[in-house]
Amino acid sequence: MELKDHVLIVTGGASGIGREACLALAAKGADLVVADFNLAGAEQVAAEVQALGRRAKAFKVDVSKAAEVKAMVDFAVDQLGTLNGIFNNAGISKVQSLLEMDPASYHRVIDVDQHSVYYGLHYGARKMVELGAKGTFVNTASIFGYVAARGSFNYNAAKSAVVAMTRTGALELAEHGIRVVAVAPGFIDTPMMGEDPSIKPPLAAQHMHNTLIQPEKVASVVAFLFTDAAQAVNGSTVPVDDGFLAFKV
Ligand SMILES: NC(=O)c1ccc[n+]([C@@H]2O[C@H](COP(=O)([O-])OP(=O)(O)OC[C@H]3O[C@@H](n4cnc5c(N)ncnc54)[C@H](O)[C@@H]3O)[C@@H](O)[C@H]2O)c1
Numbered sequence: 001m002e003l004k005d006h007v008l009i010v011t012g013g014a015s016g017i018g019r020e021a022c023l024a025l026a027a028k029g030a031d032l033v034v035a036d037f038n039l040a041g042a043e044q045v046a047a048e049v050q051a052l053g054r055r056a057k058a059f060k061v062d063v064s065k066a067a068e069v070k071a072m073v074d075f076a077v078d079q080l081g082t083l084n085g086i087f088n089n090a091g092i093s094k095v096q097s098l099l100e101m102d103p104a105s106y107h108r109v110i111d112v113d114q115h116s117v118y119y120g121l122h123y124g125a126r127k128m129v130e131l132g133a134k135g136t137f138v139n140t141a142s143i144f145g146y147v148a149a150r151g152s153f154n155y156n157a158a159k160s161a162v163v164a165m166t167r168t169g170a171l172e173l174a175e176h177g178i179r180v181v182a183v184a185p186g187f188i189d190t191p192m193m194g195e196d197p198s199i200k201p202p203l204a205a206q207h208m209h210n211t212l213i214q215p216e217k218v219a220s221v222v223a224f225l226f227t228d229a230a231q232a233v234n235g236s237t238v239p240v241d242d243g244f245l246a247f248k249v
Contacts, residue, residue, distance in 0.1 A: 012090030014041025016190030186241030
């Protein structure tokens with residue numbers, strides 16, 4: 001119960017890594033706002049969190065919209081009484097070669113995967129400083145914040161920015177008792193992978209165990225990073241990639 005009396009927001013909480021993070025954080029005692037574009041999915045996960053004995057509220061948000069992220073932060077404090085951090089996790093990919101990538105596709109991925117993290121840190125930290133609340137932000141970066149992938153010009157740009165914003169956020173917020181860290185998942189077995197099973201084996205082969213990573217393995221690292229046991233981890237992005245980056249450098 002290391003996170004007892006902590007109020008956290010999880011974006012992208014309806015599915016994949018976000019859903020598993022909600023369950024892992026609730027198991028450590030946190031009360032949660034499960035925020036997602038998919039409200040029905042968020043309500044389902046909030047019910048699962050309540051079944052674990054924690055308080056949970058669902059909130060519909062488009063994290064690419066500043067006003068909606070600000071409203072999400074206000075909702076958490078109104079409904080659950082305080083705020084101790086956000087798992088800025090919601091994200092999308094739109095695979096397209098650089099030669100084919102139109103501005104709308106480029107900007108959508110930057111808006112959802114990059115600007116959302118700025119909004120979460122900005123509005124979340126302002127609220128915490130106002131309340132005098134301490135806590136942690138965890139951002140979802142990616143192995144593709146470090147290495148290039150074909151068709152991922154937009155995603156590579158956004159996730160590299162998440163790694164950078166994690167560093168600067170930590171630097172500026174430490175004096176307020178707020179840590180900022182990130183995870184860089186490898187290839188995770190979530191709906192983001194799509195329906196085509198043939199893409200999975202070549203991705204799995206890039207991990208040391210030759211298998212995709214299950215989302216609960218990312219969630220357990222995320223939940224640890226929110227606890228005081230991870231107090232000395234700050235500004236860093238932790239790979240959860242079964243050795244992918246170790247193969248590359
Ligand atoms: N799956 C992977 O291999 C992998 C690898 C590295 C990083 N990631 C990152 O992990 C994060 C979670 O992805 P996942 O694999 O769990 O995918 P997922 O598709 O299972 O979950 C993503 C969730 O985000 C929500 N979402 C999407 N756009 C949104 C928006 N604009 N506003 C609010 N919610 C929105 C979706 O509704 C969904 O519930 C993403 O940031 C993704 O880039 C995933």
